[in-house]
Amino acid sequence: MDFELTDDQVALCDGIRDLCQGRFDIDTVRGLADCGGVDRQLWGELVDTGVFSLVVPEEDGGVGLGWAEAGLVFEQLGRALVPGPLVGTLLAAGVTDDAVVGLIERTDGSALVEYPDVLDALLVLDGDGVWRVDAAELSFELAQSVDPLTPVGRVAELPQGDEVGGGDGWANRAVFLCSALQVGLATGARELAVAYAQERQQFGKPIGQFQAVKHKCADMYSREEVARAALYYASCVLDAPELADEDRAVSGARILAAEAADHNGKDCVQVHGGMGFTWEIDAHLYLKRAWALTPCFGSLDEHAERIAAMV
Amino acid sequence: MDIRFSAEEIAFRDELRDWLGEVLPTLGDPPDRDDWTARREWDMGWQRKLYDAGYAGINWPSEFGGRGSTPTEHLIFLEETTRMGAPYVGMNFVAQLHAGPTLILEATAEQQARHLPAMLKGEEVWCQGFSEPNAGSDLASLSTRAIRDGDHYVVTGQKIWTSFGHVADYCELLVRTDQEAPKHRGITWLICPMDLPGIEVRPITTVAGSSEFCEVFFDEVRIPVENRVGDENDGWRVAMVTFSFERGTAFISELLGTMNQLAEMAELARGIRRNGSTAWDDDEIRREIGHLQAEYDALWALTKRVVSQAQRTGMPGPGGSVFKLYYAEVKKRMADLAHRMLERGALVLAEGGGDEQTGGDMVASRLYVLSLSIAAGTSEIQRNIIGERILGLPKER
Numbered sequence: 001m002d003f004e005l006t007d008d009q010v011a012l013c014d015g016i017r018d019l020c021q022g023r024f025d026i027d028t029v030r031g032l033a034d035c036g037g038v039d040r041q042l043w044g045e046l047v048d049t050g051v052f053s054l055v056v057p058e059e060d061g062g063v064g065l066g067w068a069e070a071g072l073v074f075e076q077l078g079r080a081l082v083p084g085p086l087v088g089t090l091l092a093a094g095v096t097d098d099a100v101v102g103l104i105e106r107t108d109g110s111a112l113v114e115y116p117d118v119l120d121a122l123l124v125l126d127g128d129g130v131w132r133v134d135a136a137e138l139s140f141e142l143a144q145s146v147d148p149l150t151p152v153g154r155v156a157e158l159p160q161g162d163e164v165g166g167g168d169g170w171a172n173r174a175v176f177l178c179s180a181l182q183v184g185l186a187t188g189a190r191e192l193a194v195a196y197a198q199e200r201q202q203f204g205k206p207i208g209q210f211q212a213v214k215h216k217c218a219d220m221y222s223r224e225e226v227a228r229a230a231l232y233y234a235s236c237v238l239d240a241p242e243l244a245d246e247d248r249a250v251s252g253a254r255i256l257a258a259e260a261a262d263h264n265g266k267d268c269v270q271v272h273g274g275m276g277f278t279w280e281i282d283a284h285l286y287l288k289r290a291w292a293l294t295p296c297f298g299s300l301d302e303h304a305e306r307i308a309a310m311v
Numbered sequence: 312m313d314i315r316f317s318a319e320e321i322a323f324r325d326e327l328r329d330w331l332g333e334v335l336p337t338l339g340d341p342p343d344r345d346d347w348t349a350r351r352e353w354d355m356g357w358q359r360k361l362y363d364a365g366y367a368g369i370n371w372p373s374e375f376g377g378r379g380s381t382p383t384e385h386l387i388f389l390e391e392t393t394r395m396g397a398p399y400v401g402m403n404f405v406a407q408l409h410a411g412p413t414l415i416l417e418a419t420a421e422q423q424a425r426h427l428p429a430m431l432k433g434e435e436v437w438c439q440g441f442s443e444p445n446a447g448s449d450l451a452s453l454s455t456r457a458i459r460d461g462d463h464y465v466v467t468g469q470k471i472w473t474s475f476g477h478v479a480d481y482c483e484l485l486v487r488t489d490q491e492a493p494k495h496r497g498i499t500w501l502i503c504p505m506d507l508p509g510i511e512v513r514p515i516t517t518v519a520g521s522s523e524f525c526e527v528f529f530d531e532v533r534i535p536v537e538n539r540v541g542d543e544n545d546g547w548r549v550a551m552v553t554f555s556f557e558r559g560t561a562f563i564s565e566l567l568g569t570m571n572q573l574a575e576m577a578e579l580a581r582g583i584r585r586n587g588s589t590a591w592d593d594d595e596i597r598r599e600i601g602h603l604q605a606e607y608d609a610l611w612a613l614t615k616r617v618v619s620q621a622q623r624t625g626m627p628g629p630g631g632s633v634f635k636l637y638y639a640e641v642k643k644r645m646a647d648l649a650h651r652m653l654e655r656g657a658l659v660l661a662e663g664g665g666d667e668q669t670g671g672d673m674v675a676s677r678l679y680v681l682s683l684s685i686a687a688g689t690s691e692i693q694r695n696i697i698g699e700r701i702l703g704l705p706k707e708r
Contacts, residue, residue: 006312
C-alpha cells in the first residue's frame with residue numbers, strides 16, 4: 001500500500017497548477033463572466049494540455065491515465081476557480097468530437113443548463129443511456145445564476161437528442177469530478193482566508209494570531225483534508241472497482257467535498273469580515289461555485305441514503 | 312496512489328488471520344471493568360501470547376526484540392486484531408507505545424536490557440507521569456521537583472491523569488531538575504519504580520464511572536540517578552522524541568471499533584419500534600447514519616494516507632492532528648444520535664457498563680466521547696498545532 005501521490009502524480013499536479021497560475025489568474029477568470037464562462041482560446045489550452053483526454057486510452061489518442069489523475073487535475077482547476085463545463089467535456093471525450101460539452105440528468109419538464117451560450121453540445125443522461133443534443137437545437141432563456149462564473153439557461157423542453165452510448169457509471173464519474181473540483185475550492189478558500197489572517201491587522205496584531213480566527217482556519221484545513229482523503233479513496237475505487245463498493249466510495253467523497261467547499265467558502269467570507277461581503281474580494285466566488293456544483297446527479301441526502309443502505 | 316496491499320503485506324495478513332483464528336477462541340471472557348487483578352492478567356496474558364507468536368513490539372526495531380514491521384503491516388495488524396475481536400492493548404499501551412519506544416531511542420544499554428524484554432513479554436506495566444494539576448496543555452510548566460542527593464534524585468510533587476497508575480510497576484516520570492532555567496530546559500526523564508517509599512496512588516473516578524486514571528503523589532521519593540534516561544535537564548527533548556515513533560496508527564483500533572458500533576446502531580435502528588414503523592424509517596436518523604459512515608470511511612482513508620507518509624519518510628504526516636480533531640466531533644454526533652434513537656431507553660446504562668471504548672453500550676459511550684476532545688492534547692491544542700505548524704499562522708504572545 002502506498003496511498004501517497006507518485007512522483008508522476010506530483011508532477012502532474014504541479015504542471016496543472018502552473019498552467020492555472022499562468023493562464024487562469026483571478027482577473028482572467030473574473031473576465032470570463034463576460035463571455036459565457038469559456039474563452040475558446042484558453043479552453044483550447046486545456047484541451048492541448050490533455051485535461052479532457054486524461055482517461056481516454058492512449059491508443060484512442062488520449063493520455064491514458066486513470067481517475068486518480070483526473071481527480072488531481074480537477075482539484076487544481078477547482079482551486080483556481082477555472083469555469084466552464086469541465087465535467088461534461090471530460091466525460092464526453094472519446095464519445096463525441098465536440099470541444100465544449102455540457103452534461104445534465106434528464107428530468108421531466110424544463111431543465112437548467114450550465115454554460116448554455118458556449119456549448120457545442122449537451123449530453124443528457126437518463127435511464128436508457130447518454131444522448132447528444134446539438135447546441136443548435138437548444139433554445140433557452142438565460143437565468144440569473146447564483147454564480148457569476150456559472151451562467152445558467154432555462155430550457156423549456158429538452159430535445160431527445162441522439163443516443164451516443166450507455167450511461168453505466170456516468171453519474172458516479174460526474175459526481176466524482178464535481179467532488180474533485182469542490183475539494184479544490186475548499187483548498188482555494190482556505191488559502192485565501194489564511195493569507196488574509198496573516199496580513200490583516202487589528203488590535204495591533206495579525207488577526208491569525210487570535211485563536212478565534214486561527215482555530216477557524218484549522219477547521220477549514222481539517223475538513224479539506226478529510227474530504228481529500230475521501231476523494232483519493234474514491235478515485236482508487238473507480239480505477240480498481242474490485243477493491244470496494246464504488247457507489248459508497250463516490251457518495252462519501254461527494255458529501256464531504258460538497259460540505260468542505262460550502263463551509264470553507266462561508267468561513268472564508270467570515271475571516272475577511274466586512275470585506276468578505278464585497279464583490280471585490282474573491283471569497284464569494286469560492287462559495288458560489290461550491291453551491292453551483294452541489295446539485296448535480298443526486299442531492300446530498302440521496303447520497304447519504306445510498307450509504308446508509310450499506311451500513 | 313495505491314491502496315492495495317502488496318503480496319508481502321497480504322502474506323503477513325493471512326498468517327496473522329490464521330493465528331488469530333486459532334488463538335482467539337481459547338481466550339475466554341474478558342474481565343469486569345473494575346476487576347483490576349483480572350484485567351492485569353488479561354492484558355498481560357494477551358501480550359505474552361503476542362510475544363510467543365512473534366507479534367510483540369510489532370513496530371519496534373528487530374534489534375530490540377520487536378518485529379520491525381513496516382507502518383503498513385502495523386496498520387494491517389491493528390485492522391485485523393480489531394476486526395476479529397482480539398483484546399485491545401489495554402494497560403500495555405504506555406510500555407508498548409510510549410515508554411518502550413523512548414527507551415529504544417534514548418536509554419543506555421543496561422536500561423534497555425532491564426526493561427525492553429520484560430515489556431515485550433508482558434511482565435511490566437508502565438504508566439505515564441507527565442501531566443500535573445497545574446501543567447496540562449502547558450505541560451512544560453510542570454513543577455514536580457527532583458533534588459540531587461548523592462546517587463539519588465529526591466522527588467516531591469504530584470502527577471495526574473496517570474492511566475493504570477494503581478497497577479503499574481514503573482512510571483515514565485518528568486521532573487524539574489533546574490528551577491532557574493527556561494521551562495523546557497529544566498526537565499529530566501526518569502524511570503520510577505512504583506513501589507518506592509513515598510509514592511501514593513489515588514484512583515480518580517471519571518464521569519463514566521471508571522477508575523483507570525489516577526493521581527500520583529510523590530513525597531521525597533528517592534529515585535536512583537542510574538534511572539535517568541538522557542541527560543539531566545534534557546528530559547523535554549527525550550519526551551518529545553517519542554512522537555516521531557508514532558506513525559499515524561494511534562487511533563486505528565478506536566476507529567474500526569467505532570465503525571462496528573455504527574453498524575450495530577443501524578441494526579438497532581431497524582429494530583426499534585415507534586409509531587407503527589421503526590427508527591430506521593425516520594429520514595433524519597437514516598441519513599445521519601449514512602453521513603457518519605461517509606465520515607468514518609474518509610477518516611479510515613486519511614489514516615491510510617498518514618501511514619503511507621510515515622512509510623515513505625519515517626515521520627507521520629500532519630494528518631494525525633486533523634484525524635484527532637475531526638474524529639472527536641464525529642463520534643460525539645454518533646453518540647447523540649444513539650440517544651435520539653433510544654429515547655427513554657437512554658436513561659439506562661447497559662448491565663456491567665459495556666465496553667465504553669469500542670462498542671456495546673451507547674449510553675456509556677456518550678460519556679466516554681467527552682474525553683476524546685481532551686485526552687492526548689485537547690482539540691484546542693490540536694487547532695493551535697494545525698494553525699501554527701501547518702498553516703503558518705503566528706503564535707499568540
